[in-house]
Amino acid sequence: LSQGNVAQQIFWYTAFLADMVKPKSEGNNTVDDEGNLLWRMAPSPHGPYWKEGQKIGYQDVGSWTILKSTPADRAKAAWLYAQFVVSKTVSLKKSHVGLTLIRDSDIRHQSFTDRAPKLGGWVEFYRSPDRVAWSPTGINVPDYPKLAQIWWQQIGDVNSGAFTPQQAMDRLAEEMDITMARMQAADESAKVYGGCGPRLNEPKDPAEWLGKPNGPKAKLENEKPKGETIVYEELIKRWTTQ
Structure with a gap:
């Protein structure tokens, strides 16, 4: 991205940001000679x-895990290290270097107020309530490797023209249900997933779900209405006044 060959990037990790704000002398072609951003x-x-009120996207959220089987002395050392890493002074420094936040106090620090004009709206966004519209991914994928391989196969078949997107999504749903049913059986019989494996509902007619207040929506006649935009300055103003 920092090479400047991408006009618009729809998928964005905050981890990308550090390279995008480096000086031009370090090979970043998305800033001018004074370091001002050429993007937002x-x-x-x-x-x-x-x-x-619905979510608009997601954010990957990390966490610390200390296994029950970890020897006590190592667990204590890991716990001390975790406290060190998330402490206010270390976290603030890390936030400025990597531009990946973990503490609300970091984004509200005066140093980020000073740096905000050079960060393209990132500070204003994370200080606003809008940030919750990009919800955490959570831990709701019961076996990522098993399910991910099914997903990627469908994408390949759509790209090759072997299936329409609808055919691929229908097949994806069916294959995921079959796979998760096997996972459920294994978990119920031998606690393969520690008792936390998937538990599937009985299949129902789509009509039972469509039209419910918070359920899936029936297909719209016009899925491509005229697009609407918002003036960027008005958007930033909304973020800063909430």
Whole structure:
């Protein structure tokens, strides 16, 4: 991205940001000679099925895990290290270097107020309530490797023209249900997933779900209405006044 060959990037990790704000002398072609950004961040666009209050995207959220089997002396050392890493002084320094936040106090620090004009709207966004519209991914994928391989196969078949997107999504749903049913059986019989494996509902007619207040929506006649935009300066103003 920092080479300047991409006009618009719809998928964005905050981990990308550090390279995008480096000086031009370090090979960053997305800033001018004075280090001013030649780009800005904006919220993800949404389609016609979205309504106010729904999430717009997701954020990967990390965490610390200490296994029960870890020897006590190592667990204590790991716990001390974790406390060190998330402490206010270390976290603030890390946030400035990597531009990946873990503490609300970091983004509200005066040093980020001073740096905000050079970060393309990132500070304003994370200080606003809008940030919760990009919800954490959570831990709801019961076996990522098993399910991911099914997903990628469908993408390949759509790209090759072997299936339409609808055919691929229908097949994806069916194959994921079959796989998760096997996972459920293994978990119920031998606690393969520690008792936390998937538990599937009985299949129902789509009509039972469509039209429910918070359920999936039936296909719209017009899935591509005229697009609407917002003036960027107005958007930033909304972030800073909330």
